[in-house]
Amino acid sequence: MIRLFKLLLFLGSSMNNIGKKHSQKWNIIIARKLSGLEEAMRIRRLRELQNTTKVKKRQPLRCGKVSGRLPVPDHILKPPYVNSSVLPELSCEPQFHDEEGIARMRAACELAARVLDYAGTLVRPSVTTNEIDKAVHEMIIDAGAYPSPLGYGGFPKSVCTSVNECMCHGIPDSRQLQEGDIINIDVTVYLNGYHGDTSKTYFCGNVDESMKRLVRVTEECLEKAISVCKDGANFRKIGRRISEHAERFGYGVVERFVGHGVGTIFHSEPIIIHHRNDKPGHMVEGQTFTIEPILTMGSIDCVTCDDGWTTLTADGSPAAQFEHTLLITRTGAEILTKC
Missing domain, CATH: 3.90.230.10 (Creatinase/methionine aminopeptidase superfamily)
Structure with a gap:
């Protein structure tokens, strides 16, 4: 009977230690989740603040009249695309300089x-x-x-x-x-x-x-x-x-x-x-x-x-x-x- 009681005490103590370890483990996991959740909520609050901030209501942008191109003197060096209306292709070569x-x-x-x-x-x-x-x-x-x-x-x-x-x-x-x-x-x-x-x-x-x-x-x-x-x-x-x-x-x-x-x-x-x-x-x-x-x-x-x-x-x-x-x-x- 005494041996059985000691065994129960031992098992209880072991389970308690295991429980503490599991509790600590879960606390860490929960803390990490909460940390991520808090960050997500912080970003969400910022977005809500951005969306609810009162901005002076204005009319949508309306384009005006575009005047003609301004002249450039002949002596100014011009890039090669100037005399073409075709959009130049992106050059595939990076540019390095001496x-x-x-x-x-x-x-x-x-x-x-x-x-x-x-x-x-x-x-x-x-x-x-x-x-x-x-x-x-x-x-x-x-x-x-x-x-x-x-x-x-x-x-x-x-x-x-x-x-x-x-x-x-x-x-x-x-x-x-x-x-x-x-x-x-x-x-x-x-x-x-x-x-x-x-x-x-x-x-x-x-x-x-x-x-x-x-x-x-x-x-x-x-x-x-x-x-x-x-x-x-x-x-x-x-x-x-x-x-x-x-x-x-x-x-x-x-x-x-x-x-x-x-x-x-x-x-x-x-x-x-x-x-x-x-x-x-x-x-x-x-x-x-x-x-x-x-x-x-x-x-x-x-x-x-x-x-x-x-x-x-x-x-x-x-x-x-x-x-x-x-x-x-x-x-x-x-x-x-x-x-």
Whole structure:
């Protein structure tokens, strides 16, 4: 009887220890699940906040009248696609540069950055995007360069101006900017045979906080993407960094439009994907390309207008974009499109 009692005590103690171990194991599993659930709920709350934030109601973007192409003096060196309305094919060769090429890339990109900064000073209510285009055109021509968008695949203007729900490739026209608009201005110049490409989203007058947040986070996404760039780094890191940061705020990352190699050719490999992806390939010292993420408050789907260029969010939600041209170095990336 005593032996039986001791055996029962032993079994009880063992079961209790096993129970504690199982309890600890389940506690760990539950804790992990709760941690994941909390993160999912946090993202959901951010999305709900984004959707419920009061945004000043505005009319859908309406395109204005597009004026004719501005003239370029004969002495300005022009890219080879200018005399054709056919959209050039993407070059399959990445672009690398020797010392002279890098010096020319720096000059083209620095000019593009100065032109973009100047264009930003023109943004205010009542100004038309056509007026911005004219000012940009004149500044580029005066610097002895060619406005790369002009004539590219038939594009009729010297700069892209994308307002509110326009994701990209907006054609400057007679529409006046309104109080509370956001506008992306995309400048590319062709100087001494090299393209420099950059863009930034600006505020027009008093912009509401939800739009300001979208613009701020989009710029932060570009900065975080640039921080992972260096010789030998995988291209897919770019999309992961952008997606991670955008998702923290409940924003969508547009998948249709990408960054690209740039140099003597306007658009080439590598294709830079801004969302999560498994694309192979890595960066190489001396290589130049753009990173240009577009974030939206709502749908990442888009519709292109009859002009073949102007691309809007499918649900009319605002979009923002930032872009830099980079030179890959052994230890990082040099931002070429800085003044």
